[in-house]
């Protein structure tokens with residue numbers, strides 16, 4: 750694919766579909782991948798920033814002219830119909846993704862989704878499970894020396910609601926089960942950071958307690974002591 754490791758991994762997780770929306774598309778690479786490879790019939794490129802959207806519009810101008818793509822300037826799912834079959838939201842905070850999904854007018858749980866939150870993946874996992882989503886894959890990967898969480902899933906059909914433990918919500922179901930290299934390396938790095946913060950003698954009692962509890966959870970994960 751050649752878009753860089755993070756984007757290439759995201760592209761590899763996308764499924765063949767009819768309508769695809771890339772919300773917060775910026776450059777538009779993932780939509781280009783979908784259209785170029787015949788993986789969708791129609792793509793919606795959406796971004797809240799005019800400058801960002803312009804990049805995707807320029808990259809995909811021929812598809813827009815052909816009627817195979819449209820660009821939408823707006824917040825979240827504004828301009829993204831609720832029957833859009835597959836949605837990618839990557840590179841935003843987990844809380845921001847929850848805001849988009851839960852928006853009182855435009856929000857919906859997509860039929861198929863790939864979310865790559867930069868922060869607070871636990872909040873996004875919780876929202877998905879509580880609001881009609883089904884998580885199929887949920888893991889950490891490395892790209893360009895940084896670590897990313899990705900959550901792949903779909904709207905829940907007849908299955909029972911998935912029940913994640915507190916550790917699975919915090920760290921990701923597949924991470925806890927599979928203990929992949931990227932996940933363990935990131936966890937070790939986080940543990941080191943927490944241990945560094947704990948060296949600070951001026952920490953408030955509450956912060957120290959929170960850090961100690963986090964240290965314990967990270968240590969348990971690394972030692973595979975999770976239930």
Ligand SMILES: C[S@@+](CC[C@H](N)C(=O)[O-])C[C@H]1O[C@@H](n2cnc3c(N)ncnc32)[C@H](O)[C@@H]1O
Pocket residue numbers: 772773774775776795796797798801823824825826838839840841845849
């Ligand atoms: C860090 S970039 C990520 C771009 C691309 N999705 C990726 O993963 O490489 C985040 C993009 O999301 C857009 N964005 C942020 N909040 C948004 C929102 N609420 N609705 C739509 N776009 C948003 C920004 O303008 C920016 O272009």
